[in-house]
Amino acid sequence: MLKSSITIIVPFLPGEEGYLSSLFYDLRNCPFSFQLILSSPQSFKSFHLGMNEELTHSLNKILEKAGNQFQYVQAGPGRAVQMNAAAKLSSNGNYLWFVHVDSRISENNWQELHDLLQKDSSSKTAWYFPLGFSSHGNRFKLISFWANIRCKLLGMIYGDQALLIPRKSFFRLGSFLEDLTYGEDHDFVWRFVLAGGKWKSFSEAICTAGRAYGRNWLKLCFKRIYLGFKQALPFMGQFLLKGAETIDFEEILSVGESDLADSNQAKTAVVVFVKTPGLSSLKTRLAKDLGKMKAESFHVLSCKKIEATLLQAQIKLGVSPYWAVAEEQALEHSLWSGFPVKLQSSGGLGERLHHMYAHLKQEFEQIIFLGADTPQLSVQDLEEALAALQKGCDFHLGYASDGGYYLFAGKSPLDKSLWTSIPYSVSETGQRFAKALKEQGRLSEAKKVYSDVDTVKEYSEVVDQMYRF
Incomplete structure (x- = not known):
């Protein structure tokens, strides 16, 4: 080494x-x-x-x-x-x-x-x-x-x-x-x-x-x-x-060095749900306009940008990042070598989210879920979520511009029936999920609304924000 x-x-x-x-x-x-x-x-x-x-x-x-x-x-x-x-x-x-x-x-x-x-x-x-x-x-x-x-x-x-x-x-x-x-x-x-x-x-x-x-x-x-x-x-x-x-x-200390956050934040898992190029179809709508190679390139770059953000959060906030891969063959794929890897379960998205949340709640007090196509996410967004949970909220939700959500944070248990009752990939996903969460506890909402990327229009919006400093 x-x-x-x-x-x-x-x-x-x-x-x-x-x-x-x-x-x-x-x-x-x-x-x-x-x-x-x-x-x-x-x-x-x-x-x-x-x-x-x-x-x-x-x-x-x-x-x-x-x-x-x-x-x-x-x-x-x-x-x-x-x-x-x-x-x-x-x-x-x-x-x-x-x-x-x-x-x-x-x-x-x-x-x-x-x-x-x-x-x-x-x-x-x-x-x-x-x-x-x-x-x-x-x-x-x-x-x-x-x-x-x-x-x-x-x-x-x-x-x-x-x-x-x-x-x-x-x-x-x-x-x-x-x-x-x-x-x-x-x-x-x-x-x-x-x-x-x-x-x-x-x-x-x-x-x-x-x-x-x-x-x-x-x-x-x-x-x-x-x-x-x-x-x-x-x-x-x-x-x-x-x-x-x-x-x-x-x-002089290295730029960005800081002490780890308190022990409460050190018990937080951040999970990014991903698919692996070559093993799963991904960004199919975007590929129709940009081509398969460039669409897959964006997916990889997006994951690497999120990885860089989580590496900073790991130092600053003491969180534990994970990749949640969709394919069993990808558990040892080099693309996901930066963090520990979890395998998503079988079934629909609601079942997979429930399984991951319930599994990690056995080890961590707080869980944050992220998608792979919001690379404009910042450490400050994660800080906001953790601060909300520390102030007494049970859940925190960041809305996507297409009606879904790009970030979920929670510390209270959730039944499988809640996860599977939500219609995913539709314009009311975020609002339906928020309504269900409010029935289970106190919910805070993120200040920022982000675009995820499925179309060329969304690509143009996101890629301009992706590496803006």
């Missing part, structure tokens, strides 16, 4: 999906689990609808791998803004790995990373890769030769060398500076050194496309050398005159 974990952050611009497709192919070969965060000025809706079949297939394969997580953030303009926005969404891992979209990751690169993650991380050591190029020719050999000599002799390291930064140190130093006109990565390298940190190089080069070095490549090289020294010299002078300032990188 690895001692350290990693979040991979990839900033990209509209029109760079071709590079992203190649990078995704490399990410599929990663030998360990990771959190992937994409950051772009374009909305997630534009990105998802614009994905071609190859990109969609690769992303699905990445997400189906055990332990992998995914986030997307719309941010910009400016690469520093994009990377900082993504870093704020990172889970409480040890390293942030900033990878340019046109980078290619080899088997040897993965092996070196794997070897590093097997060790305890150090907040005072950051890493970079020697620079290589996917393109061939003498100009690229010359550029990479200079870049790697520059790093070793002068400590001038840049972002296209895939900076691997301890997460706590990144936030302790204030992230990338967003008001610089250039060189936010190079600036951070020097601030890390002046704070007492050390940069180490992996042995195997990471390759980039070299797309900027066209006909006027020599002029561009001299310009970048000039700007690099202009930025580095003040740092070099400060380092030579004053040396490094010793900063306690461990002083």
Whole structure:
């Protein structure tokens, strides 16, 4: 088992999906689990609808791998803004790995990373890769030769060398500076050194496309050398005159860390009812308009978004998340490896809900049920439900815009007859269920009404909210 974990952050611009497709192919070969965060000025809706079949297939394969997580953030303009926005969404891992979209990751690169993650991380050591190029020719050999000599002799390291930064140190130093006109990565390298940190190089080069070095490549090289020294010299002078300032990188807590909630909340199960692509038909109405692959891709992305939310809730609220799968063959499916898995019973939806509620009530005081197609759900929605139960309510219900409900929370027993008497998947499901619950105890209702996703119209509404921060 690895001692350290990693979040991979990839900033990209509209029109760079071709590079992203190649990078995704490399990410599929990663030998360990990771959190992937994409950051772009374009909305997630534009990105998802614009994905071609190859990109969609690769992303699905990445997400189906055990332990992998995914986030997307719309941010910009400016690469520093994009990377900082993504870093704020990172889970409480040890390293942030900033990878340019046109980078290619080899088997040897993965092996070196794997070897590093097997060790305890150090907040005072950051890493970079020697620079290589996917393109061939003498100009690229010359550029990479200079870049790697520059790093070793002068400590001038840049972002296209895939900076691997301890997460706590990144936030302790204030992230990338967003008001610089250039060189936010190079600036951070020097601030890390002046704070007492050390940069180490992996042995195997990471390759980039070299797309900027066209006909006027020599002029561009001299310009970048000039700007690099202009930025580095003040740092070099400060380092030579004053040396490094010793900063306690461990002083800052990881973003999002907090104590677990009280023991009452720690006795709460949160159950997400899901179907598994390839084993059950899903999103059939949506597939008629978007195509089967893209509809299944949305389902997987939706589940991963809910998983990310529940991981935060697990830390902040002390809840115990579960997947409730519809298929016995899916009990050990890699897509559901993030949480313990429960098998839904046979029968209609009412019977399955009753069985799961009664089963979990033997172990937990409070139960929350969620569907898989409301990825806009937040930790605050779960906090609201738990607060209602703590204040004396027996049940809490969040209504869906189509007349159903997206969240149910309860702490009091419910007979099977109540669950099976409700007509599901109709416009009055939510109201009929609420009326029945009020006859059993005190009911509170969620402030927000969410859309679930069965049609293209609902897809458009939800996907705009899915990764809005």
